[in-house]
Amino acid sequence: MLLAVEAGEMLQDALPRTLDGAGIDAREAALATELVYGTLRRTRELDERLGAATHRPMGAQRPPVRWLLRLGAYQLLFSRIPPHAAVNETVALCARWVPSARGFVNAALRSLRPGPGVSALPPWLRQRWVSRYGRLGAEAMEAWAVVAPPLTLRVNRLRASRQEVAERLRAAGHAVRPTSWAGDGLRLLGAGRVQALPGWADGLFAVQDEAAMLVGEAAGPLAGRRxxxxxxxxxxxxxxxxxxxxxxxxxxxxxxxxxxxxxAQATMTRLGHRGVNLVVRDAREPWPEREGWADCVVVDAPCTGLGVIARRPDILRRIDPRAPARHRVLELELLQAAGRLVRPGGLIVYAVCSLEPEEGESVVASFRRLFPAYRPEPAREGPVPWEHFEVAPGQYASLPYRDGTDGFFIARLRRDPERESAPG
Ligand SMILES: C[S@@+](CC[C@H](N)C(=O)[O-])C[C@H]1O[C@@H](n2cnc3c(N)ncnc32)[C@H](O)[C@@H]1O
Structure with a gap:
């Protein structure tokens, strides 16, 4: 999995592809998952320690050796696996991948020593977050980025209530509590494989972070809408x-x-959601049949993902300082295209799982210059205390270290029929 991520595959794809066919039991799969995630979250710190132990930069090692060293070092420094088991297992793996490096890997792991903490973030990102959140805020973001976030479920309210699902999970021995902000969520501690939870096969819930649930909540009442x-x-x-x-x-x-x-089709089938229309298309292209059609368009734009690095640590391997500005282009194009699909009086909810201003506030500002008929509209309804998240009228941000959720930016934009002179 680690080598696949190094070669450019996304962790969220590499993980099920590898584990589903591995023929290992749930506990081994959970351990493998924790080791892969932990190694990716802590790569910078592991490299620092391993560099000191081997007197060579990790970049100089061949990829399989590099990842074996990191995997072994993660177990030694950050897990409760007994040291002799961590070293022996890593050397045994080395015998399979690069037999000639066995002695070197063994010696490197045995001379590994703990040292002062090293930031999990690339220096440019750390600097960016220090400027925005202050030193303490940036440190809190770093602390969030290296810890596995809780598993959060969204109860399928068409099949069960939050209470019913919570009771069913508790009866099976799981520690569960309602989410703090979203109305349909449950938080689980130490849940293991989600597919093994009671109610999964019956479509009683889906896995979703609480901040992602706020996106659905921001759409307001939807019964009978387009x-x-x-x-x-x-x-x-x-x-x-x-x-x-x-x-x-x-x-x-x-x-x-x-x-x-x-x-997505498989997800809808499992949840029992019938009659959903799913289409493969580039949403930047004109779509004349749908222009002015929708009561509500949700734009869940492809972003840097800097608000979800605790869940997807492989993101930090691909990101560079220009990424937020680069993503902004597609984000704005998708929002512009959506601007044509909403009927006068309808609503756009724009969301990204990133808190970088280029991808949030700045995209909304540019969109409003191009589409003056849209005005920001604060959210008022539902269970969410929106004032807590508000960063500007109609714009919301969840902060991981403050809210215990992923980092999301969400904007609500209403197409005002009275300002309709020149859309697009
Ligand atoms: C943030 S992800 C979506 C997450 C999803 N909405 C969810 O809640 O699970 C953004 C999606 O935008 C899609 N995408 C990227 N460029 C696109 C384009 N030009 N037109 C339509 N979809 C696009 C990506 O394939 C990706 O699935």
Missing amino acids: VLEVGTGRGGKLGHLYERMGGAGEIWGVDSSEPRIRA
Whole structure:
């Protein structure tokens, strides 16, 4: 998995691809997952320690040796695995991958020593966050980035209540509590494989972070409405929108990736959500049949993902200082295209799992210059205390270290029929 990530595969794809066919039991799969995630979250610190132990920069090692060293070092420095087992297992793995490096790996791991903490963030990102959140805030973001976040479930309210699902999970021995901000969520501690939880096969819930649930909540009441999501992916938020519509109305999900639309179809089937329209298309292209059609368009734009690095630590391996500005281009294009799909009086909810201003506030400002008919509209309804998240009228941000959620930016933009002179 680590080598696949090094070669450019996303961890969220490499993980199931590898574990599903591995023929190992749930506990071994959980351990493998924790080791891979931990090694990726702590790579910078591991490299520092290993560099000191081997007197060579880690960049000079061949990839399999580099990853074996990191995997072994992670176990020695950050896990409760007994040191002799960590070293022996790593050397045994080395015998399979690079037999000639066995002695070197063994010696390097045995001379490994703990040292002062090293930031998990690349220096440019650390500097960026110090400027924005202050030194203490940036440190809190770093502390968040290296710890596994809790597993959060969104209860499928069309099939069960939050209370019912919580009781069922507790009866199976799981520690569960309601989410702090979102109305449909449950938090689990030490849950293991989600597919093994009671109620999974019956579609009683989906895995979704609480901040992602706020996106669905920001769409306001949806029963009987025409709803369209741009960037549906595997259908996380689309399922929530369907549930909030009460299954009444018309719903479309659009994504440019065919495999993701197929995955979204499977998600809808498992949850029992019928009649969802899923389309593979580039949402930047004109769509004349849908212009002025939707009551609500949710734009879940592909972003840097800097608000979800605790869940997807491989993101830090690919990111560079220009990434936020680069992502901004596609984000604005998708928002512009969405601006044409909403009917006068309808709503756009724009969301990114990043707190970088280029991808949030700045995209909204540029969009409003191009589409003056849209005005920000504060959210008022539902269980969410929106004032807590408000960064500007109609704009919201969840802060991981403050809120215990992923970092999301969300904006609500209403197409005002009275300012309709020149849309687009
Ligand atoms: C943030 S992810 C979506 C996550 C998903 N909505 C969920 O809640 O699980 C953004 C999605 O936008 C899609 N995307 C990227 N470029 C696109 C384009 N030009 N048109 C449509 N979808 C696009 C990506 O394939 C990706 O699935």
